[in-house]
Amino acid sequence: MSQVYLAAQLPTKTTAILKEHQLNYSVYGGDGLISQQELMENVADAQYLITALSTKVDKEIIDHAPKLKLIANFGAGFNNIDTDYAKEKGIVVTNTPLVSTNSVAEVTVGLMLALSHRVVEGDAQMRKEGFPGWAPLYFLGHEIAGKTLGVVGLGNIGQEVARKASALSMNVQYWQPHQKSDPEERSLGVKYVSFDQLVATSDFISINAPQTSANYHQFNQDVFHQMKTDAAIINVGRGPIIDEVSLRDALKNKEIGGAALDVYEHEPKVTPGFQTMKNVILTPHIGNATVEARDAMGKIVADNIVLVNEGQKAKYVVNP
Template sequence: MSKVFLSAKLPAITVSKLQDANIDVSVYSGDSLISHDELLLSVTDADFLITALSTKVDKEIIDAAPKLKIIANFGAGFNNIDTAYAKEKGIFVTNTPLVSTNSVAEVTIGLLLALSHRIVEGDAQMRTTGFPGWSPLYFLGREIAGQTLGIVGLGSIGREVAKKARAMSMDVQYWQPHQLSDPEERALGVKYVSFNELINTSDFISINAPQTKDNLHQFDASVFKEMKSTAAIVNVGRGPIIDEAAIVTALKTGEIAGAALDVYEHEPQIADGLAALKNVIITPHIGNATVEARDAMGTIVADNVVSVSKDAAPKYIVNK
């Protein structure tokens, strides 16, 4: 019987699909993230590995698993895996794209609304100092209707964010390395601008881009100085796109008005001083943390492992 190791607890549908295919399932049962050493020991006899995107699968892990045929990443990203080395060894690496799109887009819009109306800040006040009573100038926020949203990365998630933002009467502009076709832009109601124009003119910026070799610290101290002092930024893409130390300074000094971060540069740790700021919302990477999205992701990784166990090609190979 072939064996799969799951580096984290996954939805029940994942395990049931694997067991139905007569695959022996072994699951890491710890409450914290699996350590590198424990993963090394756990994959030695595994034919298949399903791993969370929070777990690093490097050359050492791959070499420790001589029978490995697939690394099925539970997440749309895959920068936690040495994909090139896996390809050298003839190991498929797959991800779970698209099924997280709506969930992440909903979280993006939710964070925009929470920032603009100071919802999290208001909740914290009610639980501490309390509500002094309604007055005309008390606890003012901003409406997002009529504001300009700049989206960095107009892939499937960015496009869904654009649709939802347009439905809420926002003006939407975007930047990414390659411009969409004119019909695509018209259908979405978005405008392509340069990166400099986006950071200079957007009232809100949403980062919905994947991590690449070119966008490390794309948002650094110099970029925050160029943004409107009234602007706010949301990051549900990848943490290292923002220089976290620089955004702490920008928020402290009022260079930008606010931020909402769901991903972090050195996840799961966050930068010193970030949690103490009132003008930032910090959430624990919940972009696709819905029953619907996680079940769909669990189905993909299980189906891919089952396919490989039957000598068929899996879907969503990222290291072809």
């Protein structure tokens, strides 16, 4: 029987597939994230590793797993894994793309609406002070209809954000290193603009891009200076795309209007200062935290282990 190690507790549908195919597995049962030391100890005899994107699988971990055939990352991203070194060792690395697209897009739009209508701020006030009663000019927010959304990264998630935003009567423009074809743009109802134009003209900016070496701190002090003073930025992509100290300062100095963060530069730590700002929404990386998305992700990682164990090729390989 093959040894599978789960470096995090996963949906029961995942382990049900492993059981169905008579795969022997063990699961990390501790509180919080698994430590590097415990991970090293548990992968020593493992042939298959399922790990969350919050867990680092570096050269040291890989060297402690001489029998490892597959690292199945539970997440669409895979920056937590040294994929090149895994390839050198003949280890296949997979991820779970596509299935979390709708969930992350819903969260993106939800954060945008919550910022515009000051939902989180209002909830906090009701829990602490209450309110004096309805009044014409009390606690005003803004509608998003008719506003311009700038999407940074028009991949699967970015495209779904664009569809949902268009349905809410927003004008959608986007930027990424490569422009989409004309038919694709027309089908989505989006307009391609330069990065500088997107920054300067968007009422909302949604970061839906993966992390690359090129976009580290893409949103920095200079960029925030270019944004509208009432614009808001939403990050559900990757934390290091934003220089969070510069973002905090821009918010503090009222250079921009607001921010909603679901991912963080130094995740899981939050840059000090954000927690006390009323125009900032902070969520604990819940972009794909739905039963539907996590079940689908779990099925992918389990199915890939079954495929490789039966001598077939895994799906969604990120280090071919």
